[in-house]
Amino acid sequence: MTHHSPEIRVEDLTWSAGGHRILDRVSCTAPAGRVTGLIGPNGSGKTSLLSTIGRLVRPDSGRVLIGDVPATAMHRREFARTVALVEQHSATELDLTVEQIVELGAIPHRGGWARPSALGTGGLVTDCLTTAGITELRHRLWQSLSGGEKQKTQLARAFAQRPCVLLLDEPTNHLDVSASLELLELILARGLTTVAAMHDLNLAAMYCDHLVVLRGGRVVTEGPTESVLTTELLADVYGLDALVQSHPRTGRPMVVLCGTVDATTERSFS
Ligand SMILES: Nc1ncnc2c1ncn2[C@@H]1O[C@H](COP(=O)(O)OP(=O)(O)OP(=O)(O)O)[C@@H](O)[C@H]1O
Structure with a gap:
């Protein structure tokens, strides 16, 4: 896999669960190094599409290409080095500190799947904490964080993966207005190929170059934000x-x- 941020192409993707067709022949693209917004009403399939691109679920048919490489052809570790997914309800029951959670993101770059405590606290973790604006939370336990602090911690963990592709499920969900803008500016500045499910249409209008609109598990339209909206x-x-x-x-x-x-x-x- 090359280190520049590749284009993502979703081709004819269908996924069913619980006897329902959740994604129905979805084809769309996310341009290289740009922020693509996934918009659509509740239940339209945004999370399901991100989960399929992020290999959390296996589609019935169709494929996802990261650059020219089918996502399923990538080894697990290579995929983890390339694609970072921040889920909407990212949670951990473990009693980990913010620093330890961010260290988890660096695991795919280590020699083995070492325990977090064995990884040390290198410059990478500090950099990611600084970038996400949460250095002061470093030693706080996950369970003690507010919704917005958890969101930023998960983003810092994703940065520690040093991915080329960032998949974000409602990244500003728990954030206040200025924190939302700061976070999206942070993401934009990384220049990664980013796909973000978004509910706030004005944030999508401000920060996304490209929009994919879903309804009932199908793509209604996609294209440059100013043409789609x-x-x-x-x-x-x-x-x-x-x-x-x-x-x-x-x-x-x-x-x-x-x-x-x-x-x-x-x-x-x-
Ligand atoms: N594992 C599953 N089993 C059965 N149905 C599912 C499953 N996952 C998702 N669904 C259904 O698929 C549809 C799409 O869900 P999804 O979470 O992808 O939508 P969404 O656009 O992200 O919604 P929201 O904006 O409310 O977060 C919903 O009707 C949901 O109930």
């Missing part, structure tokens, strides 16, 4: 009455919510 799409996929305008300072798309399509229609008749 339209009033029509938001009405169709989310049932939203919204304006999509050009941000007066950045020129990027900006979503101004007016309500749901149903509520607006009702109001106009009353």
